[in-house]
Amino acid sequence: MSIHIVQSRDTLWALSQLYHIPIQSILNANKIPSNGMIIPGLALYIPDHSLPVRSKILSNEDTLWKLAQRYQTNLQAILKANPSIQPNNLKIGQKINIPSPLKLSMQTLGFIIPFSPSAFIPILNEIANQLTYLAIVSYSLTNEGYAYVTVDDAQVVKESRRLNVTPLLMIRNFENQKFSPELIGRVLENPAYRKNLINSLLNFIKNKGYGGVSLDFEFIPPPRRSDFSLFLQELKKALGSYLLHVNVHAKTADLPTNRIVGAYDYAAIGKAADIVAVMTIDYGYPTGPPNPVSPIWWMEEVIKYSNSLINNKKLQIALPLYGYDWKESDQTTSAYALLYAQSLAISKGSIIQYDFQAATPYYYHWDGAKRHITWFDDIRSFSEKYKLIDQYSLLGTTYWQLSLSFPQNWPYLAKNFNIK
Numbered sequence: 299m300s301i302h303i304v305q306s307r308d309t310l311w312a313l314s315q316l317y318h319i320p321i322q323s324i325l326n327a328n329k330i331p332s333n334g335m336i337i338p339g340l341a342l343y344i345p346d347h348s349l350p351v352r353s354k355i356l357s358n359e360d361t362l363w364k365l366a367q368r369y370q371t372n373l374q375a376i377l378k379a380n381p382s383i384q385p386n387n388l389k390i391g392q393k394i395n396i397p398s399p400l401k402l403s404m405q406t407l408g409f410i411i412p413f414s415p416s417a418f419i420p421i422l423n424e425i426a427n428q429l430t431y432l433a434i435v436s437y438s439l440t441n442e443g444y445a446y447v448t449v450d451d452a453q454v455v456k457e458s459r460r461l462n463v464t465p466l467l468m469i470r471n472f473e474n475q476k477f478s479p480e481l482i483g484r485v486l487e488n489p490a491y492r493k494n495l496i497n498s499l500l501n502f503i504k505n506k507g508y509g510g511v512s513l514d515f516e517f518i519p520p521p522r523r524s525d526f527s528l529f530l531q532e533l534k535k536a537l538g539s540y541l542l543h544v545n546v547h548a549k550t551a552d553l554p555t556n557r558i559v560g561a562y563d564y565a566a567i568g569k570a571a572d573i574v575a576v577m578t579i580d581y582g583y584p585t586g587p588p589n590p591v592s593p594i595w596w597m598e599e600v601i602k603y604s605n606s607l608i609n610n611k612k613l614q615i616a617l618p619l620y621g622y623d624w625k626e627s628d629q630t631t632s633a634y635a636l637l638y639a640q641s642l643a644i645s646k647g648s649i650i651q652y653d654f655q656a657a658t659p660y661y662y663h664w665d666g667a668k669r670h671i672t673w674f675d676d677i678r679s680f681s682e683k684y685k686l687i688d689q690y691s692l693l694g695t696t697y698w699q700l701s702l703s704f705p706q707n708w709p710y711l712a713k714n715f716n717i718k
Contacts (some may be wrong), residue, residue, distance in 0.1 A: 300344035301678050303652075306337075313582035317344050329637055329705045330644070336624045337643060339650025339659065342679035343706040345613050348631075349397040350714040351379065353685035356392045369398035379512040387599070393689065403716040404687055404694035407431040407543070407575065407614065409468065410701060415453040418701060422454070426461035428711040430694070431499035431716055434458075435544070437469040437502070441484055445469055445498040455506055464509035465501055466543055471515050483519040492529050495636040496536045503540055510541025510572070520560030527563050530570035537675075544571040568608030575614040575696045576604050584631035588624040588671045592617065593656035594683055601690050613692045617683060621674025625665070635702035639674035650676075657682040677706040684714070 302313060310330075321334070327343050330336065350474050352369055354360070362385050366372050377383065379395040410418055422432070436451040451467075458465040471482035485491040499511055511533075516525055535543045543565055549559040554574045556605075568574055578597045583588030597615060604613055621639040623632045632643065643650055648661040660673045687695060697707075713716065 300346050300348055302342045302683060303678065304338055304340040306338045307460060307561060308336060310334050310336065310424065313342070313344075317346055319344065325398050327706060327709060329641075329703075332643065335644055337647060337650065339652065339661070340640070340644070341650075341659065341676040341706075343677045343710055345380045345709060345713070349399060350401050351374075351681075352396040352398045352400070352402060353688045354396060355389055356390055356394065358390050360388065362388070365394075365396060367401055369396045370590045371396060371398050376572055376650075395685075401714060401716045402688050403574075403718050404692070405430040405614070406694050406711070406716050407433055407573075407696040408548065409433045409435055409697065410454065411435040411697040411699065412449050412451055412454040415450075415457075417659055419457050421624070421700060422457060422463070424459075424461050425700070425708045428708050428715075428717050429463045431509070431512075431541075431543070431718075432463045432700075433466045433468040433696075435468040435470065435514075435699075437467060438472045439469065439481065439485060439495055439498075441481065441491075441646060443485040443488070443494035443498070445495060447501060447502075448472070448534065451506065456510065459507055461572070462635065464492045464541070465507070466497065466510050466512040466541065467506070468512045468514060468688065469499065471517075477516040479517040479519050482515050482517075483522050486522045486525040486529055490650065495529075496533050499533070500536055500540075503537075504703055508540075510537065511545060512543040512545065512575075513642065516547065516680050517557060518561035520555050520557065523554060523561040524562050525562055527566035527570065533678045534570050534572075541573070542571045543573045543578055545575045547617075548576050548596075548604075550596075550599045550603045564604060564607040568612060568635060569614065572605075573614060573693060574608050574612055575616060576600055578615045579618045579698065581624055584622060584633070584672055585629055587629065588622075588626070588673060589619060589654065590656040590658035590660070590673045591675065592683065593653075594679075594686070597683060597686060599684060605690060610691050611693055614694050614696050615692060616696045616698060617680065617685075618675060619697050619704045619707075621672060622670040623670055626669050626671060630697075634672070634674065635704070636674055636676065636702040637705060639672055642672065652678070675704075677710055680707060681710070 375397045405526045434451045436449045455465045546557045546562045643661045646663040650661045
């Protein structure tokens with residue numbers, strides 16, 4: 299696998315000669331416009347025959363020779379992948395790259411709101427081999443706790459099963475097009491309503507062929523913290539062998555009174571759930587100040603905190619298949635699929651810059667007299683964020699959401715990971 303960052307004098311012909319692949323292969327892998335226009339800073343996925351690259355945080359027992367043996371590689375390959383490393387002065391906590399034929403194994407989950415099964419099912423067929431679970435966002439709940447269908451899910455569940463991707467029933471406390479703290483708080487504090495929710499979820503899971511449930515209850519009132527933990531225990535007991543997947547907002551410290559993360563007792567959630575997905579997304583958020591959606595330094599802080607309370611083998615991070623564009627004058631924000639963000643930069647002739655601390659690209663462009671900044675992710679930034687899964691031995695990652703196009707990601711996954 300190679301990732302090439304376009305320089306000012308690069309041409310597709312020159313890149314095809316450099317990497318010994320046809321121009322059309324570069325165009326297809328990166329969905330570049332048919333005119334072949336590329337811009338400085340654009341990250342191109344090059345489908346070549348190089349080895350996957352593993353990532354390791356050094357411990358006091360590590361030596362380059364031991365690592366070469368463990369990862370079935372050699373010292374020369376490790377040194378070439380880490381040009382600044384001093385073999386006789388390795389430091390505990392240092393991160394190194396290791397070219398290796400041994401792919402990292404992980405579990406992935408993609409979310410989908412099945413508004414248009416006919417449009418999504420072809421996408422699912424293309425990427426199914428890179429997915430462990432498909433969380434189908436089709437359910438909410440009543441004031442008395444009864445789960446109900448918001449979007450027809452039958453076709454997508456059936457196709458997911460056919461493709462050997464485990465479908466999960468995704469339920470949210472969604473009411474009037476937004477998350478409702480009052481709705482979920484009312485249900486969690488009432489034992490009878492909690493029981494209604496559990497029984498109705500089980501009924502849908504069994505009747506529709508789901509492999510479990512994925513919960514996305516957001517803005518739970520902080521006073522309901524213990525009730526939410528108790529609900530998860532009750533739900534898992536009722537589910538038995540069905541999977542319990544719980545999505546939680548990211549945090550780096552316990553803030554029990556915070557309206558966003560206060561109700562999430564990470565330790566209790568980690569004990570009850572089979573998988574906990576920490577939403578390491580929306581650090582930069584709509585109408586807020588322009589920032590990366592998932593800066594790597596913040597993701598790592600969240601992982602370290604989460605790992606202190608949740609078994610790392612249960613833990614997934616989240617990666618966004620979208621970026622945000624801010625109008626600088628008033629912070630009006632638009633969300634773009636990653637492919638669209640890339641295409642917009644090309645069409646505007648922008649120069650894509652890269653924040654190395656955040657491991658995230660961005661660019662400026664003009665709409666009339668108004669300057670915009672777009673923070674997004676590309677295959678370079680994703681490749682760095684995937685390393686966190688290896689470094690901290692996590693279960694894997696989630697993607698919000700699969701109708702948002704990021705074509706480089708899926709062949710990259712196929713080349714570098716074993717998806718369990």
